[in-house]
Amino acid sequence: MTFEEIESRLKFDEQGLIPAIVQDYVTHEVLTLAYMNRESLQISLVEGNTCFFSRSRQCLWRKGETSGNTQKIIALRADCDSDALVVEVKKAGPACHTGAESCFFDELYEDETLKSFSLTDLHALIDGRRTNPVEGSYTSYLFQKGRDKILKKVGEECTEVLIAGAKSDRDETIYELGDLVYHAMVLMSDMGISLEDVVRELAKRHVIDHKVKQERMK
Numbered sequence: 675m676t677f678e679e680i681e682s683r684l685k686f687d688e689q690g691l692i693p694a695i696v697q698d699y700v701t702h703e704v705l706t707l708a709y710m711n712r713e714s715l716q717i718s719l720v721e722g723n724t725c726f727f728s729r730s731r732q733c734l735w736r737k738g739e740t741s742g743n744t745q746k747i748i749a750l751r752a753d754c755d756s757d758a759l760v761v762e763v764k765k766a767g768p769a770c771h772t773g774a775e776s777c778f779f780d781e782l783y784e785d786e787t788l789k790s791f792s793l794t795d796l797h798a799l800i801d802g803r804r805t806n807p808v809e810g811s812y813t814s815y816l817f818q819k820g821r822d823k824i825l826k827k828v829g830e831e832c833t834e835v836l837i838a839g840a841k842s843d844r845d846e847t848i849y850e851l852g853d854l855v856y857h858a859m860v861l862m863s864d865m866g867i868s869l870e871d872v873v874r875e876l877a878k879r880h881v882i883d884h885k886v887k888q889e890r891m892k
Contacts, residue, residue, distance in 0.1 A: 677716050680750075685757040686712065691727060692759060696769065699748040699762035700870045701794040705769035706777040708737075710759065722747055724761060743767030764870075793869060796856070800863045816860050824864055827857045 686692050691709045698705055708726040710718065714734050717725040724737040724745040738744030745763035752759055770777040803813035816824050831854040838846040862868070 677719055680719070681712060681715070683756055684715075684752060684759075685755065687757070689729075691729070692757060694724075694726065694759040694761050696724065696745060696761045696763055699764060700873050701792060703776055703794070704778055705745075705763070705765065705775075718747060718761075719750075724763060738766065741767065741771075743769065745769070793855075793859070797859055797863065797869055800859055804863050813860060816857075817864065821861075821864060824857065824861050828854070828861055831857050 684692055690711045692711075692715070694708050694710050696705045696708060697703065708724075709729060710725075711727040711734075714725040714727045717734070717736070721736075724747060726735055726737065727733070728735050736744075744766045745761075746766070747761060747763055749762040750759060751762075768775050770779070772779075800813055803811050804817045807814035807818065816827065831850065834850040835847065835854050838850045862872070
């Protein structure tokens with residue numbers, strides 16, 4: 675789709691602006707809310723990195739032009755009214771000028787009974803137990819014992835998943851899958867593998883599978 679085609683489908687406000695919600699394409703965390711005009715949108719699409727329009731300075735600004743914290747655009751979507759954008763990005767460094775990963779860090783309210791959890795948070799916690807061991811922490815214990823111990827636990831949990839699945843016990847299988855995912859993430863941390871690395875590998879397979887299906891349909 676050309677820029678002209680994209681532009682024609684969008685509704686800019688009376689100032690010629692459209693709000694752009696920037697989101698991490700791996701974690702789906704909302705990073706910031708900025709604004710684009712037609713020129714900054716075109717620059718973003720041509721260069722492949724986010725460029726916004728500053729309402730306070732009344733000028734264009736490329737994200738990371740001074741800090742180096744750029745945002746590579748992975749996908750661009752419009753809402754149902756075509757008057758707002760979601761920009762999925764791969765970020766190089768914090769999104770906020772304060773140094774925070776996201777501009778939305780001032781927590782005002784959260785229902786404790788439904789407190790959010792993410793694999794990203796778990797991975798960060800596991801990494802922290804590796805770099806800063808905590809006495810009595812099982813995760814730190816695994817790192818202290820080394821790679822062989824971690825691999826042994828991953829193997830044991832694989833077996834537990836197979837046993838639970840063979841019994842068709844849904845609850846037990848979920849429980850054992852939780853153990854397997856956790857220990858697999860300990861191995862990832864030990865080997866310097868990020869969630870993004872795994873997502874990228876899965877995405878690559880999806881693209882290949884999609885191309886194969888297209889070839890078969892010809």
